[in-house]
Amino acid sequence: MSVTPLVAPPGAAPTAPAPLPAPRRESHARSFRGIGVGFLVKLVIMAVVNAFGILTILTAVGAESWLLASITGILLIVADVVYFTRRALPLKYLLPGLIFLFAFQVFIFGYTAYIAFTNYGTGHAGSQSQAVDATLIQGERRVDDSATYPMAVVERLGTYGLAIADDDVVRVGTPDEPLTTVDGEIGASGAPTEVSGWTVVPRAEVLTDPAVQEAAAALRVPLSDDPNDGALRTRDGSTATVYTSTLVWDEQAQTITDTTTGTVYTATDRGTFTSADGQSLPTGWFVNVGFENFLRVFTDGALLQPLLSVTGWTFAFAILSVVISFGLGLLFAMIFNDPRVRARKFLRTLFILPYAFPAFMSALLFRGMFNSEFGVINDVFFFGLPINWLGDPVLAKLAVLWVNVWLSYPYWFLVCTGALQALPSDTLEAAQLDGAGRWRSFRSIVLPLLLVSTAPLAISSFAFSFNNFTVIYMFNNGGPAIPGAPYALGSTDILISAIYDISGVSGGAADYGLASALSIVVFVVVGVISAIAFRQTRKLEEFA
Amino acid sequence: MRMTAPRRTLLGSAAILAVSALALTGCSGGGAGDDTAQGGDGPEIVVWTDAEREQAIGDAAKAFEEETGATVRLVQKNFEDLRNDFIAQVPTGEGPDITVGAHDWLGALVAAGVVDTIDLGDTASKFEPVALEAMTYDGQLYALPYSLETVALVQNTALVGAEAPATWDDMIQRGLASGAERPFVINTAGETGDGYTMYGLQTSFGAPVFVQDASGSYTSEVGMGGAAGENFAKWLSTNGQAGYLSTTIDYDINNELFASGKAPYTVQGPWAISSFDGIDVAVNPLPSAGGETAAPFVGVQGFYLSAQSKNALLATEFLVNYLGTEDAQRALYEADPRIPAYTSLGQEVASDPIIAGFLASAQNGVPMPSIPEMGSVWDLWNAAEAQIIAGAEPVSTWNQMITDLQSTLAG
Numbered sequence: 001m002s003v004t005p006l007v008a009p010p011g012a013a014p015t016a017p018a019p020l021p022a023p024r025r026e027s028h029a030r031s032f033r034g035i036g037v038g039f040l041v042k043l044v045i046m047a048v049v050n051a052f053g054i055l056t057i058l059t060a061v062g063a064e065s066w067l068l069a070s071i072t073g074i075l076l077i078v079a080d081v082v083y084f085t086r087r088a089l090p091l092k093y094l095l096p097g098l099i100f101l102f103a104f105q106v107f108i109f110g111y112t113a114y115i116a117f118t119n120y121g122t123g124h125a126g127s128q129s130q131a132v133d134a135t136l137i138q139g140e141r142r143v144d145d146s147a148t149y150p151m152a153v154v155e156r157l158g159t160y161g162l163a164i165a166d167d168d169v170v171r172v173g174t175p176d177e178p179l180t181t182v183d184g185e186i187g188a189s190g191a192p193t194e195v196s197g198w199t200v201v202p203r204a205e206v207l208t209d210p211a212v213q214e215a216a217a218a219l220r221v222p223l224s225d226d227p228n229d230g231a232l233r234t235r236d237g238s239t240a241t242v243y244t245s246t247l248v249w250d251e252q253a254q255t256i257t258d259t260t261t262g263t264v265y266t267a268t269d270r271g272t273f274t275s276a277d278g279q280s281l282p283t284g285w286f287v288n289v290g291f292e293n294f295l296r297v298f299t300d301g302a303l304l305q306p307l308l309s310v311t312g313w314t315f316a317f318a319i320l321s322v323v324i325s326f327g328l329g330l331l332f333a334m335i336f337n338d339p340r341v342r343a344r345k346f347l348r349t350l351f352i353l354p355y356a357f358p359a360f361m362s363a364l365l366f367r368g369m370f371n372s373e374f375g376v377i378n379d380v381f382f383f384g385l386p387i388n389w390l391g392d393p394v395l396a397k398l399a400v401l402w403v404n405v406w407l408s409y410p411y412w413f414l415v416c417t418g419a420l421q422a423l424p425s426d427t428l429e430a431a432q433l434d435g436a437g438r439w440r441s442f443r444s445i446v447l448p449l450l451l452v453s454t455a456p457l458a459i460s461s462f463a464f465s466f467n468n469f470t471v472i473y474m475f476n477n478g479g480p481a482i483p484g485a486p487y488a489l490g491s492t493d494i495l496i497s498a499i500y501d502i503s504g505v506s507g508g509a510a511d512y513g514l515a516s517a518l519s520i521v522v523f524v525v526v527g528v529i530s531a532i533a534f535r536q537t538r539k540l541e542e543f544a
Numbered sequence: 545m546r547m548t549a550p551r552r553t554l555l556g557s558a559a560i561l562a563v564s565a566l567a568l569t570g571c572s573g574g575g576a577g578d579d580t581a582q583g584g585d586g587p588e589i590v591v592w593t594d595a596e597r598e599q600a601i602g603d604a605a606k607a608f609e610e611e612t613g614a615t616v617r618l619v620q621k622n623f624e625d626l627r628n629d630f631i632a633q634v635p636t637g638e639g640p641d642i643t644v645g646a647h648d649w650l651g652a653l654v655a656a657g658v659v660d661t662i663d664l665g666d667t668a669s670k671f672e673p674v675a676l677e678a679m680t681y682d683g684q685l686y687a688l689p690y691s692l693e694t695v696a697l698v699q700n701t702a703l704v705g706a707e708a709p710a711t712w713d714d715m716i717q718r719g720l721a722s723g724a725e726r727p728f729v730i731n732t733a734g735e736t737g738d739g740y741t742m743y744g745l746q747t748s749f750g751a752p753v754f755v756q757d758a759s760g761s762y763t764s765e766v767g768m769g770g771a772a773g774e775n776f777a778k779w780l781s782t783n784g785q786a787g788y789l790s791t792t793i794d795y796d797i798n799n800e801l802f803a804s805g806k807a808p809y810t811v812q813g814p815w816a817i818s819s820f821d822g823i824d825v826a827v828n829p830l831p832s833a834g835g836e837t838a839a840p841f842v843g844v845q846g847f848y849l850s851a852q853s854k855n856a857l858l859a860t861e862f863l864v865n866y867l868g869t870e871d872a873q874r875a876l877y878e879a880d881p882r883i884p885a886y887t888s889l890g891q892e893v894a895s896d897p898i899i900a901g902f903l904a905s906a907q908n909g910v911p912m913p914s915i916p917e918m919g920s921v922w923d924l925w926n927a928a929e930a931q932i933i934a935g936a937e938p939v940s941t942w943n944q945m946i947t948d949l950q951s952t953l954a955g
Contacts, residue, residue: 122631122652122655122656122916122919123655123656123916125631125632125635125655125656125657125658126634126635126656126657126658127635130635130657130851130852131657133657133851134654134657134658134851135657137660137661137851138654138661138682138684140661141683141684142663148665148666204612204613206857207587207612207613207614207857207858207861208586208587208612208613208614210587210854210855213587213854213855213856213857213858214854216857217856217857234857235662235663235856235857235860235864236857236860236861236864236865237857237858237861238861239665241663241665282651282654282655282682282916283654283655283656283657284655284657302951367734368796371734371792371794371797372792373790373792374792374797390734390735391735391791391934476734476735477735477736479735480735480930480931480934481735481927481930481931483931483936483941483944484944484948486924486948486951486952487923487924487952488923488924488926488927490927501923504919504920506923509652509916509917509919509920510628
């Protein structure tokens, strides 16, 4: 609001009125003139927020999730400070948005970056100790002709053992002492109910007490002093069978040895157990691999050629989607802005309808409509000609572009309608008086003023179309496969769907580390383009 | 303080917020109470399942809960999400104890180290050998099987009768003679290609996807190269040109054409029979196209045990002695009818000619490979088949695919 003086002496600059004294920074307590309703509401809302926060912190501490507890604590303190201080007015508006930005963008990006430097994926899913445990499980085999003995878990002085009933004879052993015969009673169920020198743990307790259950599941009682005879173990708490373990883990040497063949598998720094002649055990663990995932795409020769064409198509798809749908939206907006058009409200609603349909539903429907033999489009618009929309590389590109434009133009239609109505009519009248034709006034006045408000939208629309996985995947699964391309890359594949194929996530043999690294590369590309484009839009602001 | 209208609404909303805050405190207090009650009550095993099987597993769980005092908590998820979620969550310690799943996940699950072996003991003899074989990796059993599924030749009895055609050519002749619009229709998933459905016809040329060793398990050597594979590729091309195979057919169009009588023969699985309500169908094993027996992929569904389960004994007890009994297997069959893997139950339901037809087809079939390499095969294999059917040069396209596959598997 500018202050215009009532009387301005010619030539003198207008004087501003004397500034009011700055308000003293008083605390709420000192300036207390009765509880204002606004303060009450703020207090109640902050009470609710604090209640949620404290609940989260307590639950996180209970689950020993220290990272979550500390982050929540920090965010809670920040929220309290921001909302109860007199300063930091912009932050009061921005804080919820910033918190969500942190949780759903920054954190996700950080975690993706972390995964990109590892080889997390199929075959490298857990830590090394989990891989060792799993491998030992795989190496423990039931002895073929072993009988199943009814058993009971016994306990003496804190050590657990197994007692079995072997043809009316009770035998007992622990992991350190092989099976020996002892005196005991066998109950009606066939399992030992009394063993001299030991206390029998009731089966109910074995199953319901977690500590006892874990101990019982881990028991391996050797049959005799010869380890090749195998060991007894229980799988269900009521019977025991003999198993032999063919794999032995040596923690000092970081090796797993196969006792039947003598092969020694050493832990490599790639997260696998590999023998000298290159055989690997199936289970691995995830390790840090540095920049390898980032470099893999550039070093694979056969991949580079189709990937370049995919990149080219991605840029073409994004740019054309934005330009064509913007042009179409602007065209319709200008047509419907003209008061001479009848039934404008009804027609406007009709033209906005595609905006209401979900993208993947529309893509699937169009896939059916573009079917060359049974599709509606060939039947109705092309007199039954079997035009191979989905099978021909060029036609498939046109078809998917059509679908994306169909989905996007109503958005631009809405935006341009609003922006056109906000144009100053006096400038346009002045141009008309000066003799400017329709095209000239559009080119020099309407378009630049329109671009001031819509250019940022165009940039974000470009970024969205660049990564529009849904439409590409749902429409034709990346399109007719390029003959001879690795990973079955297709003609309508964009970078993000190509990454889905390359990293194996689509087939099930997923390499999440590679997928994360490639996604970050795509992010950098899109980010740089958007940053440069945003800088350019600042020039447009001179017109505003 | 004057109460203006805005102030009144502000006070009103303040009051609502205060009440909700109190309610929340009450809820959190109740929640904490529940947790302590849970901890003291008894151990809990968590079972992941999808919507179809939840009810049946719940019934088996009731008997288990009464006898052991443990609780069984069922978590319902989408079937497609189960594998990836299981692999991602078990290493964190937050995974379930048991999950339902398909046998072809086994390779990936073993590579991730998330499944434990299962000892069926005497119960093993009650299941079909092919089901146990499918759930075995490197000689160890990793899951309790409960159903089989495979594709077979489904035919419209009104158009071509119920008799099985002897060979592919015989079938095409009968189809043409019936006067329907097309003699045969098969799903190729549109332009993407569907090697799974075509597999029976591919094996009739002697071109299996991976070579099987003496014990029946799959090696990682690609078996569909060489002359057998080239013959299959040439056959695909010839039939694609003739129009019997077409890349315009996807799953829904295939079922629609068959159900409306426009094609008398199709290749489908038991899951599609419900879409063929209006017509009488007969199910037979696939005809041979290349001279050998057509051996389609057999899929087995079962229950896997987590390697990180804290209640290993309880979970094994539940699987072997409760889910592995005839009653529970029958309840599972009734909830979601598939060919049962439990032999006596299978014989019982084979009185239905449709199930008997699928069972006969399954007996010719081979388990889908569950080795980890299988996941890398689908994309290239499907794409090559679709290209050949659409008109690409068969032998070079097929051989190019084999070379690409071998380098992907080696690299």
